[in-house]
Amino acid sequence: MKKNVIVGQSGGPTAVINASLAGVYKTAKDMGADTIYGMRYGIQGLLEKKIVDLGEKIRNDMDVELLKRTPASFLGSCRYKLPESSEDKAIYEKIFAILEELEITAFFYIGGNDSMDTIKKLSDYAQTVDSPIRFIGVPKTIDNDLEGTDHTPGYGSAAKYIATVTKELVRDGLIYEMQSVTVIEIMGRNAGWLTGAAALAKSEDCEGPDLIYLPEVPFDVDVFLEKVKKLVAEKQSIVIAVSEGIKTADGRYVCELSAHSDKTDSFGHVQLSGTGKYLSDLIIEKLGCKSRAIELSTLQRCAGHLTSRVDITEAYQVGGTAVKAAFEGKTGQMVILKRVSQDPYICTTDLYDVHKVANLEKKVPRSWITEEGDYVTAEMKNYIEPLIQAELTPIMITGQPRHIIIDDLPDIK
Amino acid sequence: MKKNVIVGQSGGPTAVINASLAGVYKTAKDMGADTIYGMRYGIQGLLEKKIVDLGEKIRNDMDVELLKRTPASFLGSCRYKLPESSEDKAIYEKIFAILEELEITAFFYIGGNDSMDTIKKLSDYAQTVDSPIRFIGVPKTIDNDLEGTDHTPGYGSAAKYIATVTKELVRDGLIYEMQSVTVIEIMGRNAGWLTGAAALAKSEDCEGPDLIYLPEVPFDVDVFLEKVKKLVAEKQSIVIAVSEGIKTADGRYVCELSAHSDKTDSFGHVQLSGTGKYLSDLIIEKLGCKSRAIELSTLQRCAGHLTSRVDITEAYQVGGTAVKAAFEGKTGQMVILKRVSQDPYICTTDLYDVHKVANLEKKVPRSWITEEGDYVTAEMKNYIEPLIQAELTPIMITGQPRHIIIDDLPDIK
Numbered sequence: 001m002k003k004n005v006i007v008g009q010s011g012g013p014t015a016v017i018n019a020s021l022a023g024v025y026k027t028a029k030d031m032g033a034d035t036i037y038g039m040r041y042g043i044q045g046l047l048e049k050k051i052v053d054l055g056e057k058i059r060n061d062m063d064v065e066l067l068k069r070t071p072a073s074f075l076g077s078c079r080y081k082l083p084e085s086s087e088d089k090a091i092y093e094k095i096f097a098i099l100e101e102l103e104i105t106a107f108f109y110i111g112g113n114d115s116m117d118t119i120k121k122l123s124d125y126a127q128t129v130d131s132p133i134r135f136i137g138v139p140k141t142i143d144n145d146l147e148g149t150d151h152t153p154g155y156g157s158a159a160k161y162i163a164t165v166t167k168e169l170v171r172d173g174l175i176y177e178m179q180s181v182t183v184i185e186i187m188g189r190n191a192g193w194l195t196g197a198a199a200l201a202k203s204e205d206c207e208g209p210d211l212i213y214l215p216e217v218p219f220d221v222d223v224f225l226e227k228v229k230k231l232v233a234e235k236q237s238i239v240i241a242v243s244e245g246i247k248t249a250d251g252r253y254v255c256e257l258s259a260h261s262d263k264t265d266s267f268g269h270v271q272l273s274g275t276g277k278y279l280s281d282l283i284i285e286k287l288g289c290k291s292r293a294i295e296l297s298t299l300q301r302c303a304g305h306l307t308s309r310v311d312i313t314e315a316y317q318v319g320g321t322a323v324k325a326a327f328e329g330k331t332g333q334m335v336i337l338k339r340v341s342q343d344p345y346i347c348t349t350d351l352y353d354v355h356k357v358a359n360l361e362k363k364v365p366r367s368w369i370t371e372e373g374d375y376v377t378a379e380m381k382n383y384i385e386p387l388i389q390a391e392l393t394p395i396m397i398t399g400q401p402r403h404i405i406i407d408d409l410p411d412i413k
Numbered sequence: 414m415k416k417n418v419i420v421g422q423s424g425g426p427t428a429v430i431n432a433s434l435a436g437v438y439k440t441a442k443d444m445g446a447d448t449i450y451g452m453r454y455g456i457q458g459l460l461e462k463k464i465v466d467l468g469e470k471i472r473n474d475m476d477v478e479l480l481k482r483t484p485a486s487f488l489g490s491c492r493y494k495l496p497e498s499s500e501d502k503a504i505y506e507k508i509f510a511i512l513e514e515l516e517i518t519a520f521f522y523i524g525g526n527d528s529m530d531t532i533k534k535l536s537d538y539a540q541t542v543d544s545p546i547r548f549i550g551v552p553k554t555i556d557n558d559l560e561g562t563d564h565t566p567g568y569g570s571a572a573k574y575i576a577t578v579t580k581e582l583v584r585d586g587l588i589y590e591m592q593s594v595t596v597i598e599i600m601g602r603n604a605g606w607l608t609g610a611a612a613l614a615k616s617e618d619c620e621g622p623d624l625i626y627l628p629e630v631p632f633d634v635d636v637f638l639e640k641v642k643k644l645v646a647e648k649q650s651i652v653i654a655v656s657e658g659i660k661t662a663d664g665r666y667v668c669e670l671s672a673h674s675d676k677t678d679s680f681g682h683v684q685l686s687g688t689g690k691y692l693s694d695l696i697i698e699k700l701g702c703k704s705r706a707i708e709l710s711t712l713q714r715c716a717g718h719l720t721s722r723v724d725i726t727e728a729y730q731v732g733g734t735a736v737k738a739a740f741e742g743k744t745g746q747m748v749i750l751k752r753v754s755q756d757p758y759i760c761t762t763d764l765y766d767v768h769k770v771a772n773l774e775k776k777v778p779r780s781w782i783t784e785e786g787d788y789v790t791a792e793m794k795n796y797i798e799p800l801i802q803a804e805l806t807p808i809m810i811t812g813q814p815r816h817i818i819i820d821d822l823p824d825i826k
Contacts, residue, residue, distance in 0.1 A: 013588050041590040072584040079589070164718050164813055171485040171816060172715040175426050176492070177454040205816045297707050302585040305577050305719055308812065388812035399721065399801035400577055403584060403618045 002103040008039035010111035013072035014154030015307045016315040017140050020110045022067040023319020025054055031327055042078035052409045066404040069394045071304030074406055082118050085125045092125045099133055106134045106326035112141035116334055117358040123332030134326040137334035137354050138318050142301045144193035147360040148352040149336035156311030156387035159197035161303045167201040173237035181238045181283050181291040185276030189245040192216050192364045196376040197384055198241035210238050215245035216364050217373035219254055225286055232289050244275050305401050309390035321349040345386035415516035421452035423524035426485035427567030428720045429728040430553050433523045435480040436732020438467055444740055455491035465822045479817040482807045484717030487819055495531050498538045505538045512546055519547045519739035525554035529747055530771040536745035547739040550747035550767050551731050555714050557606035560773040561765040562749035569724030569800035572610035574716045580614035586650035594651045594696050594704040598689030602658040605629050605777045609789040610797055611654035623651050628658035629777050630786035632667055638699055645702050657688050718814050722803035734762040758799035
């Protein structure tokens with residue numbers, strides 16, 4: 001009987017999501033998998049039989065290395081929400097028919113909360129139909145909001161990018177001898193893990209941001225303006241890091257106050273943007289002070305040119321662990337990272353029941369945010385610091401990072 | 414008699430402006446300068462006697478190396494426009510009194526068009542009062558719009574950043590199997606040198622941007638929408654690079670169409686921003702297509718974490734050449750870069766009469782922009798390519814770039 005596996009990527013991309021794909025591929029190969037299939041655009045592509053043979057593209061260890069250093073989803077991604085099997089049995093029958101036709105023994109899905117929901121539903125369905133196919137989730141999200149794992153692959157590199165760019169923006173803000181307030185808008189809908197990383201910019205050679213606002217704490221516009229007003233009286237250049245997802249006490253997103261963005265994605269998430277601009281305009285209007293908003297936008301999730309080596313290594317490892325687990329007969333599990341020791345930093349992988357992960361969001365503990373809710377504590381800095389250590393520079397060709405791309409790879413017949 | 418020199422930085426910062434400062438410092442030291450003074454915040458700080466002794470901060474070659482790799486103006490900068498000596502003789506008398514008190518023999522100003530205007534005026538005034546002080550301009554601007562020089566230090570690193578980030582955004586745009594149009598807004602008020610660099614993203618492993626709009630060619634909104642409409646019918650992900658400064662045929666900035674930003678700086682320049690957002694919103698409204706705007710904003714000028722080694726080396730060299738020139742008795746000159754050979758790329762430094770530079774803006778030749786004005790030609794790519802080659806990675810400490818900062822350095826008594 002064939003020992004084929006299939007792997008997909010789902011949700012937003014990260015700078016290291018392909019390192020997990022590389023980990024799945026290399027480990028499956030080394031453990032004797034026959035064919036390693038990739039689904040284009042996640043489960044959505046699978047349903048359309050958009051399936052590729054990864055072996056045709058990843059031919060040697062150089063390709064594996066390139067894959068590790070290529071940002072954004074190599075296979076393409078989706079935001080497809082699988083219905084409950086009770087609601088739509090046909091879809092499950094279709095998926096399993098495709099998997100059985102390909103003689104799939106193990107199914108790997110690299111993604112975040114919504115992807116783990118997919119793994120949960122597929123593994124549950126497999127049990128009801130006595131399917132031997134194993135379903136393992138591989139964690140991935142820059143948001144770091146997955147339950148059960150110490151942190152998520154993708155977070156470390158995004159945190160490193162945010163810390164570095166914040167440091168550079170603090171420097172940039174100091175060049176003119178004039179008052180200026182820079183508001184940096186950072187991703188993070190409901191969890192402030194990314195925004196908190198701005199605090200790492202504070203170091204011997206940088207004073208770091210002056211204020212940091214996470215979505216875990218209700219945001220008071222008036223109190224905010226008071227604080228900025230005080231800072232403006234004290235110092236020349238002020239830098240503020242805000243999460244795109246900060247809300248007022250009545251539960252409205254700050255960016256909605258500016259009557260911006262009414263778009264929602266297929267999961268019903270509001271598309272957030274404009275928080276920094278709104279606050280910056282407010283500072284100009286209310287305090288008559290020079291201010292600019294900088295939205296890190298997509299760059300913070302796809303900046304393959306500035307990644308954390310720790311993050312890439314761990315992303316690769318969780319992919320490998322997923323394959324081992326499946327080949328050992330495990331299913332309905334998500335691979336997690338366990339911090340064994342903080343100093344020296346030691347982290348191992350383990351498994352976690354995907355039912356305890358799906359659709360949950362891990363927030364930043366309130367105790368890691370200052371009393372006044374305008375900065376993060378030393379505990380949070382200590383938590384993040386090991387995750388941004390060391391670099392894995394891209395393979396540079398004629399002055400630019402080299403990437404491995406899929407687009408010439410045909411779907412299997 | 415003392416052999417003291419003074420150096421200042423002016424205008425917007427770059428990732429390599431401090432490499433020129435390092436070149437001035439190291440060369441002056443090596444050529445026997447006694448004290449090397451630095452003016453805080455350019456000529457504006459000089460007038461307030463905000464002057465530091467650089468020797469107190471840059472103590473060894475490690476400091477010089479750190480300075481080369483530290484983005485944004487180490488000394489601080491200004492946008493101060495010196496009046497004509499005929500209008501305000503007092504200011505010139507004050508400046509020269511300060512310089513004579515410090516026994517300054519040479520004055521170096523690292524900056525762009527406006528800074529060269531300062532060098533012109535000071536060197537002209539020096540002649541009228543028979544002052545022996547030499548005034549040499551050191552070119553610096555990410556905009557690459559200085560006359561007389563093949564290119565400007567700072568441009569190569571900004572171009573490398575823009576090309577790399579564009580490449581990453583093209584990848585990011587391909588992850589979902591859905592139509593999307595990404596509009597990248599790039600700096601460049603009247604000259605499209607920076608925006609043109611987005612074309613370098615087009616390579617074996619990246620299709621690059623689909624459209625590129627430079628301010629040298631009038632922008633037609635309707636023609637633009639037609640082109641995007643056609644592309645939307647043809648392909649899934651479209652990436653468009655636009656200069657913040659593109660104007661319609663009647664001379665209005667596109668960003669002004671969105672009734673944004675009426676702010677002007679002390680040179681009367683309109684503060685441009687919102688061009689990408691305006692076009693992106695237009696695409697959503699008129700074509701009913703998913704679209705996002707990404708403003709590279711300040712990051713493209715201060716990204717010390719991604720620099721061109723060629724650029725840093727040349728930035729250092731022009732600083733050194735400026736000192737040699739002054740010590741040989743030259744004044745009223747700007748150091749220029751001369752491309753001796755394209756392949757292999759060989760570039761030397763020379764001097765150029767600052768009177769022929771000041772207040773001029775070098776535009777991208779029309780012949781380097783396609784007939785339809787929606788892309789750049791191979792000539793332009795060939796021109797830029799050598800300038801982004803090789804890297805000089807920052808000195809990374811605990812996962813972040815290390816910078817050398819001035820703020821603990823006291824003003825001289």
